[in-house]
Every structure is written in structure tokens, then in C-alpha cells.
Amino acid sequence: MTEIPATMTGAYLPGNGTVAYKEYDIPQPGPGEVLIRTKASTICGSDIRCIYCEHVGKGPEGYQPETIAGHEPCGEIVQCGPGMRRFGKGDRVIVYHISGCGMCNDCRRGYMISCTSDEYRKAYGWQRNGGMAPYLLAEEKDLVALPDALSYTDGAQVGCGFGTVYEGLEKIGISGNDAVLITGLGPVGLAAAMLCRALGASKIIGIEAVPDRIENAKTLVLRKDSGIKLFDAVLPAGPDNVAEVHALTGGMGCERVVECSAHPAARLTAVQAARKWGKIVLIGEGGLMSPDFAPSRDMIHDQKTLFGSWVTNIWRMEELVERLVRWNIHPSDLITHRFSLEKAPEAYELMHSGRCGKVAICFDGEV
Ligand SMILES: NC(=O)c1ccc[n+]([C@@H]2O[C@H](COP(=O)([O-])OP(=O)(O)OC[C@H]3O[C@@H](n4cnc5c(N)ncnc54)[C@H](O)[C@@H]3O)[C@@H](O)[C@H]2O)c1
Ligand SMILES: [Zn+2]
Numbered sequence: 135m136t137e138i139p140a141t142m143t144g145a146y147l148p149g150n151g152t153v154a155y156k157e158y159d160i161p162q163p164g165p166g167e168v169l170i171r172t173k174a175s176t177i178c179g180s181d182i183r184c185i186y187c188e189h190v191g192k193g194p195e196g197y198q199p200e201t202i203a204g205h206e207p208c209g210e211i212v213q214c215g216p217g218m219r220r221f222g223k224g225d226r227v228i229v230y231h232i233s234g235c236g237m238c239n240d241c242r243r244g245y246m247i248s249c250t251s252d253e254y255r256k257a258y259g260w261q262r263n264g265g266m267a268p269y270l271l272a273e274e275k276d277l278v279a280l281p282d283a284l285s286y287t288d289g290a291q292v293g294c295g296f297g298t299v300y301e302g303l304e305k306i307g308i309s310g311n312d313a314v315l316i317t318g319l320g321p322v323g324l325a326a327a328m329l330c331r332a333l334g335a336s337k338i339i340g341i342e343a344v345p346d347r348i349e350n351a352k353t354l355v356l357r358k359d360s361g362i363k364l365f366d367a368v369l370p371a372g373p374d375n376v377a378e379v380h381a382l383t384g385g386m387g388c389e390r391v392v393e394c395s396a397h398p399a400a401r402l403t404a405v406q407a408a409r410k411w412g413k414i415v416l417i418g419e420g421g422l423m424s425p426d427f428a429p430s431r432d433m434i435h436d437q438k439t440l441f442g443s444w445v446t447n448i449w450r451m452e453e454l455v456e457r458l459v460r461w462n463i464h465p466s467d468l469i470t471h472r473f474s475l476e477k478a479p480e481a482y483e484l485m486h487s488g489r490c491g492k493v494a495i496c497f498d499g500e501v
């Protein structure tokens with residue numbers, strides 16, 4: 135086995151649209167902790183919005199300066215602290231990206247994302263070191279086993295993007311009865327399309343503003359060589375979107391809508407293009423609802439239900455991993471660009487530009 139060095143170079147985000155590097159000590163895992171050799175670490179839209187461009191959120195909720203970035207890490211355990219209960223050296227693991235206190239009600243439900251402890255809630259890549267370095271210290275309780283059938287780049291995306299989407303889809307329920315509208319075709323919207331297709335949605339319509347992303351979405355398939363397209367139609371964002379969705383659904387609208395853009399106009403489209411009795415889930419974060427939203431006209435009189443959904447819980451993440459294997463689908467198929475850690479500035483800049491699908495930083499053989 136290669137010896138673990140004493141220090142490593144990690145990447146952090148100063149908050150001005152750049153990436154910086156620093157030498158970090160490689161920590162020794164304490165009780166209940168593991169040292170992971172990072173294999174893949176993907177970039178989420180939230181990294182761009184909340185950390186890369188500027189540091190949004192202050193105090194314990196905010197990005198702690200010079201914390202190693204990356205909240206979608208996946209890798210192999212190379213060292214264990216004392217008292218391990220389930221995982222061991224050599225295990226391939228996904229990290230649930232927020233470490234919680236384990237004791238509050240939210241943690242007991244598995245939603246460490248909303249842990250209420252100021253002292254113990256720490257997100258990887260945010261308040262504690264994340265995946266943009268060759269090694270990562272994690273707590274055993276935050277780990278999800280990565281099955282052999284999935285690659286490290288598949289697993290990295292389960293961390294935030296796919297887990298978040300799976301949760302949102304479970305809230306609204308997706309089946310072969312449904313035409314689904316997805317607004318915002320960044321990595322999260324694309325993950326929504328892949329999972330909706332796997333869950334049997336009979337029609338999937340996407341709306342996106344960036345031309346490169348529209349073209350990318352049109353090319354995607356459920357699994358390689360399947361010929362099963364993710365989208366039946368992809369529309370450029372615009373003022374006629376509701377009418378266009380109605381035209382594609384016999385004048386009825388979509389039974390289910392997944393909002394992944396956070397844009398006020400797209401949020402209004404999401405609500406208005408839902409069919410009577412339809413269910414809508416808001417996943418895109420930040421910003422406001424369109425001021426033109428009229429609850430009685432747009433929702434109440436059509437008996438629609440609106441959900442908000444924040445990340446997922448750890449048992450559902452485990453369930454998702456099992457389903458990905460059963461369905462034989464690979465989140466890594468949505469990755470359009472892979473970079474080594476030295477090229478992280480290019481990777482973040484590309485993700486910021488929107489001229490890409492999912493962007494991954496990869497280590498060892500994953501590049
Ligand atoms: N709720 C959660 O738990 C959770 C978890 C992860 C990410 N997020 C959020 O989900 C969103 C999507 O994440 P991502 O990684 O795909 O980010 P992203 O920024 O790459 O994707 C957003 C997409 O929306 C598109 N868009 C902008 N205006 C639009 C419009 N009017 N109509 C249609 N599309 C439009 C953008 O061009 C972009 O492609 C982000 O807001 C992110 O912060 C939420
Ligand atoms: Zn994220």
C-alpha cells in the first residue's frame with residue numbers, strides 16, 4: 135500500500151470567482167472517523183452560487199474561510215479510527231455531505247442537512263474540509279456504501295444532486311401516469327430527468343435558458359446504447375412556456391413538475407404549467423417567486439400542491455444507491471467534463487459559465 139503522506143494540497147474558494155490552493159495536514163482519524171482517499175468530487179450549482187462567486191450565508195451557516203471545498207465526495211477508506219461499527223479499510227464509500235449532531239430530531243430522522251446543533255452541524259466543503267483534496271476525514275455515521283456496480287463518479291453525484299432529486303420525486307410521486315415538466319436543466323434538472331425516466335414517467339419536458347445546455351439535454355439517454363431519450367421535448371425558456379407545455383400535453387399541463395432553476399419566471403411557469411390536481415416540487419434554491427404569482431388563479435382553484443424539498447436523508451440515499459444498481463443507470467453519464475485537481479480553476483469557471491453538464495474533479499484512475 136502507498137504510504138499516507140503527512141500533508142496534501144487542497145483547493146478552497148476565496149469567494150471572488152477564483153480557486154486557491156493551500157497545504158493541509160492529513161488528519162489521523164479519531165474514534166468513529168475514517169480517512170478517505172478521494173476518488174471523485176463533483177461540483178454542485180450551490181458551490182457556485184453560495185461559495186465560488188461570493189460567500190453567501192454568515193456565521194456558522196456560512197463557508198468557513200480556507201475550508202477545502204467540495205460537498206460531493208466519493209472515495210475509498212484508507213485508514214480507520216478506533217471503534218468502527220460497520221465500515222473498514224478498503225470500503226468504497228459515498229459521504230452524506232453534512233455531518234450532524236446525531237441527537238436532534240432532524241438528525242434522528244436522517245436529515246442532518248437541517249441539524250439544529252450550532253456546535254456539531256458541519257457540511258463537508260463548507261464548515262469542515264470537503265472533497266477537493268486527495269484525502270478527506272469523515273465520520274463513519276455519514277457514510278453510505280458504494281456498490282461495485284457504481285463508479286466513484288456515480289457515487290459522488292449521489293452525495294448532493296441525485297439524492298436531492300430523489301427526495302423531491304418521492305415527495306410528489308412519479309409513475310407511468312405522469313407527464314413531468316422540469317425547469318432548469320443544470321446537473322440537478324438532468325438528474326431529475328434520469329430518475330423520472332427510470333421511475334416510468336411517460337412524457338418528460340424540459341425548459342432551459344442556456345443554448346449549450348438545451349443541446350446537451352437533447353442528446354441524453356437513460357443508459358448507454360438504450361436509445362431511450364431523457365427528454366421528449368426541450369424548450370428554450372421564454373414567455374410562452376406555459377402555452378407550449380399545454381400544447382405538448384393535450385391542453386392539460388403536466389401532472390408533476392420539478393423546479394430546478396430557482397429563476398422567478400421559471401418558478402411561475404412550474405406552477406402554471408402543472409395540470410389540475412398537479413404536484414410541484416421546488417428544488418432550485420435562492421431568489422424569489424415571480425411577483426405575478428396569483429395563488430387563487432395559479433394554484434388554489436386548480437387544487438395544486440406545492441412542495442419544498444431540501445437535500446435528503448441518509449436512508450433514502452442508501453435506497454437510491456440500491457435503485458441505481460437495479461435500474462442499471464449511471465449518474466456519471468451526465469458528466470461532460472473531468473479535470474484533475476490542478477485544473478480546478480478551469481472546472482469551477484466552466485460550471486459557472488453553464489456551458490457544460492456535470493463537472494467532476496477526479497483522482498487516480500477516475501480522471
Ligand atoms: N433543494 C436542495 O436541497 C438543493 C440541493 C442541491 C442544489 N440545489 C439548487 O438546485 C439548483 C440547480 O442546481 P444545479 O447544480 O443544476 O445548478 P445550475 O445553476 O447549474 O442549474 C440551474 C439551471 O437553470 C437554468 N435557468 C435559469 N433561468 C431559467 C429559466 N427562466 N427557465 C429555465 N431554466 C433556467 C440555468 O441556465 C441553469 O442551467 C440550484 O439553485 C442549486 O442551488 C438545491
Ligand atoms: Zn449541492
Ligand SMILES: [Zn+2]
Nearest residue numbers: 235238241249
Ligand atoms: Zn442534529
